[in-house]
Amino acid sequence: MTHETSQIIAKKVSQAQLLFPKSQYPTHRAYIQLFTMMLSKHDVCVSESDIEILSIALGNNSHQFFKTVSSKANLTEKLDSLVFDGLKLKIDARKRLAADQSELSKDSNSAVIDLIFEQYKVERASIEAFNQQTINEQKAERIEGLKAKTKASPKRLLEEITNKKSYDNCLNATTMRKKQSIKARSLFPANLYPHYRRFIDFLIQQATNDSLRLSDPDMERLSSAFGTEELAAFINLSSHNTIEDKLKHITFSGLQLKISVKKRLKDTGSELSTIANRSVIREITKQYQDKLDAIEAKKNQELEAQRQAAHAKRLRDIKDAEIERLKNFSDFPQFGIKNIPKGSQGETLLNKLLNKPISQDEKKWLDKKKISSEQLESKYYLQLAHQHYQNWKQKKLPWELVNASAAYRKARELKKIKKALDETYPFKDAKKDNKLRSALLTTYGGVCRDLQEYGQGIKLGSEAHNATPLNFRPCTLLGAIYLSTGEFTLGHEWYDKAKERGFSQAAYDNDIKSVYFRASDNIKCRLKQNLIATGHKYDWLSKP
Numbered sequence: 001m002t003h004e005t006s007q008i009i010a011k012k013v014s015q016a017q018l019l020f021p022k023s024q025y026p027t028h029r030a031y032i033q034l035f036t037m038m039l040s041k042h043d044v045c046v047s048e049s050d051i052e053i054l055s056i057a058l059g060n061n062s063h064q065f066f067k068t069v070s071s072k073a074n075l076t077e078k079l080d081s082l083v084f085d086g087l088k089l090k091i092d093a094r095k096r097l098a099a100d101q102s103e104l105s106k107d108s109n110s111a112v113i114d115l116i117f118e119q120y121k122v123e124r125a126s127i128e129a130f131n132q133q134t135i136n137e138q139k140a141e142r143i144e145g146l147k148a149k150t151k152a153s154p155k156r157l158l159e160e161i162t163n164k165k166s167y168d169n170c171l172n173a174t175t176m177r178k179k180q181s182i183k184a185r186s187l188f189p190a191n192l193y194p195h196y197r198r199f200i201d202f203l204i205q206q207a208t209n210d211s212l213r214l215s216d217p218d219m220e221r222l223s224s225a226f227g228t229e230e231l232a233a234f235i236n237l238s239s240h241n242t243i244e245d246k247l248k249h250i251t252f253s254g255l256q257l258k259i260s261v262k263k264r265l266k267d268t269g270s271e272l273s274t275i276a277n278r279s280v281i282r283e284i285t286k287q288y289q290d291k292l293d294a295i296e297a298k299k300n301q302e303l304e305a306q307r308q309a310a311h312a313k314r315l316r317d318i319k320d321a322e323i324e325r326l327k328n329f330s331d332f333p334q335f336g337i338k339n340i341p342k343g344s345q346g347e348t349l350l351n352k353l354l355n356k357p358i359s360q361d362e363k364k365w366l367d368k369k370k371i372s373s374e375q376l377e378s379k380y381y382l383q384l385a386h387q388h389y390q391n392w393k394q395k396k397l398p399w400e401l402v403n404a405s406a407a408y409r410k411a412r413e414l415k416k417i418k419k420a421l422d423e424t425y426p427f428k429d430a431k432k433d434n435k436l437r438s439a440l441l442t443t444y445g446g447v448c449r450d451l452q453e454y455g456q457g458i459k460l461g462s463e464a465h466n467a468t469p470l471n472f473r474p475c476t477l478l479g480a481i482y483l484s485t486g487e488f489t490l491g492h493e494w495y496d497k498a499k500e501r502g503f504s505q506a507a508y509d510n511d512i513k514s515v516y517f518r519a520s521d522n523i524k525c526r527l528k529q530n531l532i533a534t535g536h537k538y539d540w541l542s543k544p
Helices: 003-018 026-039 048-058 060-070 075-100 110-119 125-149 154-169 173-186 194-207 216-226 228-239 243-268 278-326 345-355 360-368 374-395 398-411 415-424 434-450 454-467 472-484 488-500 505-518 521-533
Strands: 329-332 337-341
Touching: 003 026, 003 075, 026 048, 026 060, 026 075, 026 110, 048 060, 048 110, 048 243, 060 075, 110 173, 110 243, 173 194, 173 243, 194 216, 194 228, 194 243, 194 278, 216 228, 216 278, 228 243, 278 329, 329 345, 337 345, 345 360, 345 374, 374 398, 374 415, 398 415, 398 434, 415 434, 434 454, 434 472, 454 472, 472 488, 472 505, 488 505, 488 521, 505 521
Parallel strands: none
Antiparallel strands: 329 337
């Protein structure tokens, strides 16, 4: 090489390095420095495979940059490409710096970058300074936060800060090893590289003295069955003293292996080389798998025993808690109500209601205390209905039949009262008392409405209206039945008559709501459209 050629090469190397000022792009500057050393055969021999590994670790753009430069025919073209394509690399790095304050891309692997730089003793003073500045800032933020929380306790503050410093200065060794193991395994996803993922797992077990590790002879035999690179990776493992160094060696060796494996997959569709001894690999991995399966089976048995013990304890705890609860609280499953304090007024009233009616004031007290349920409501009205019914039968009080009918309807128990009303109709004893006759006819019509005997209900409602033309109750019965059968015009007309006779707006609104929610799906859909069209604006109309 002439002196003039050497000067040209030196100039191009200098141009490539100047693209990345060390103060702004310390990592890329170190990368270009090693790249030029590899191309120009510098005294420090940098291998091409190491530069490819470093390029992959820096990210997709850097790897593409490496392939572009390497594809050139001679040194001059490679150096020209280093400068020209390096400019594109710089543009990407500058964008990241502006957006994320980092020259490295999100797909870069800092651990691998550090390994390569450490191997060639590349200085990264700017990076270290930046990292130290970041660490100091984070420490300051944490300490300020601790000060705010512990103003009243200087001693506690000192303890917290000391603990934080210990944490900052020395991460737990187990955690570091776990992270390093994850990095090594991530080189070979199990779905793409099942054989090499298992091989890396074997190496990690050797490095960490895992109880599942293969014996040294078996591991050497397995490594040899994969190939010479794999055997070298295993043998060189023993040259490192600490577990951390061994794991770094596995990651670095794994990177070199991956380049070969990826090429094989692309060229032959197989991750194993043609000289690999597949029968030995199968034999040893099966031997290991059998051991794993036995351990897994034992672990599953232990877990199942623990699960059953925990379940039994949980059942005992639930039973004990239930016994303790029942010492202080009473349950009323007939009403769907639990946890009523023993000896309380609530317990007394609920026990009473199980056997006989409670007064209206007592019911109001339960409502006020929010002791209620559908079953309780039904029981309350059923007991009340029985009481009114007995008064009617035994004392011959005709109004008690009206009261009994109303209570049976609220309790939704219609069979008994329907039979009594059928047998008593046409209420001859009430011929001289139009008010009583109208009430009996109206409540009888209400029972028929509940049973969807709408024709009979309309007949009885009409008779009641004729008996007391100025009473709104027969009008509301007829209005409800007509709306329920889809005769909306007639229904609204009867409700209008009811309002003219004193039916309040609030009661009307409640009646309309009750009719709507009790209607069949077909009638409900049509009634909704009718109510909206006739100007009825209710929030509940928007519900399905």
